Amino acid sequence: xxxxxxxxxxxxxxxxxxxxxxxxxxxxxxxxxxxxxxxxxxxxxxxxxxxxxxxxxxxxxxxxxxxxxxxxxxxxxxxxxxxxxxxxxxxxxxxxxxxxxxxxxxxxxxxxxxxxxxxxxxxxxxxxxxxxxxxxxxxxxxxxxxxxxxxxxxxxxxxxxxxxxxxxxxxxxxxxxxxxxxxxxxxxxxxxxxxxxxxxxxxxxxxxxxxxxxxxxxxxxxxxxxxxxxxxxxxxxxxxxxxxxxxxxxxxxxxxxxxxxxxxxxxxxxxxxxxxxxxxxxxxxxxxxxxxxxxxxxxxxxxxxxxxxxxxxxxxx
Numbered sequence: 001x002x003x004x005x006x007x008x009x010x011x012x013x014x015x016x017x018x019x020x021x022x023x024x025x026x027x028x029x030x031x032x033x034x035x036x037x038x039x040x041x042x043x044x045x046x047x048x049x050x051x052x053x054x055x056x057x058x059x060x061x062x063x064x065x066x067x068x069x070x071x072x073x074x075x076x077x078x079x080x081x082x083x084x085x086x087x088x089x090x091x092x093x094x095x096x097x098x099x100x101x102x103x104x105x106x107x108x109x110x111x112x113x114x115x116x117x118x119x120x121x122x123x124x125x126x127x128x129x130x131x132x133x134x135x136x137x138x139x140x141x142x143x144x145x146x147x148x149x150x151x152x153x154x155x156x157x158x159x160x161x162x163x164x165x166x167x168x169x170x171x172x173x174x175x176x177x178x179x180x181x182x183x184x185x186x187x188x189x190x191x192x193x194x195x196x197x198x199x200x201x202x203x204x205x206x207x208x209x210x211x212x213x214x215x216x217x218x219x220x221x222x223x224x225x226x227x228x229x230x231x232x233x234x235x236x237x238x239x240x241x242x243x244x245x246x247x248x249x250x251x252x253x254x255x256x257x258x259x260x261x262x263x264x265x266x267x268x269x270x271x272x273x274x275x276x277x278x279x280x281x282x283x284x285x286x287x288x289x290x291x292x293x294x295x296x297x298x299x300x301x302x303x304x305x306x307x308x309x310x311x312x313x314x315x316x317x
Contacts, residue, residue: 052113057124062116068149069112075100075307083302089266093315096161104157111183122174142174152180159184162268164239170225171245172197175206182214193218196228229258237264247276252291263316271312
């Protein structure tokens with residue numbers, strides 16, 4: 001058997017262009033008579049000389065994920081607390097917000113492809129787990145709960161803007177958001193990312209994933225956020241926090257109180273799901289927005305915006 005460039009076996013290589021073109025047509029809504037955009041052509045050229053697409057369980061979803069890591073993307077911003085911006089931290093925050101409104105930087109193709117393959121692997125995992133009190137397979141839960149490219153690009157852009165030496169994530173899930181943050185950290189001077197997950201099965205899966213794909217950047221911890229945070233052995237003060245853990249008013253306030261002493265001056269904090277609706281009907285109201293606004297009123301918080309009406313970003317003095 002003759003191998004293709006990159007080592008793809010010949011029979012897979014013969015199918016590869018058809019798979020790639022089919023995926024590109026799918027992304028264009030099936031309008032195969034229309035010319036491909038430059039990004040699509042670049043994707044096709046890149047993937048044709050690699051075996052990444054042939055490894056994917058769902059080639060079309062894989063290509064769509066990679067495309068989401070590269071295409072032009074922006075976010076809607078609404079201010080909820082606006083402090084003076086004539087200092088360097090304030091200018092950095094304004095630059096980050098402006099970047100979100102205009103265009104978030106694209107990721108590199110190899111990095112986007114690596115994360116897309118990780119997402120494909122998780123989406124295909126049929127192992128049983130439990131979510132919201134119900135049995136569900138890992139793949140379905142991952143698809144519902146983890147960072148898609150749009151949210152991943154947001155993390156990628158903000159970690160770059162924050163210029164943090166140390167990042168903290170509350171709510172690892174399956175590790176995908178940590179990979180997006182790690183992608184924003186330069187290899188020469190990597191940012192340390194500590195991520196905390198309560199559920200043991202998700203922690204185990206995430207630890208394996210980031211251990212393979214970001215071993216010098218991401219460090220996983222298992223347990224309750226308020227119990228793990230005080231035990232963290234951090235060399236640098238935290239410059240970026242992503243809160244995607246328990247979505248309740250009380251958790252927002254308690255978690256912020258736990259990590260606030262670790263924050264460096266000018267640190268960014270991003271809260272996900274500030275308008276969370278609890279999927280368990282019998283549960284008490286989450287009141288996440290009330291929790292978010294109470295955190296915004298904290299005396300260290302000098303600036304805060306809401307992103308797409310779903311996430312809250314603040315900066316501390």
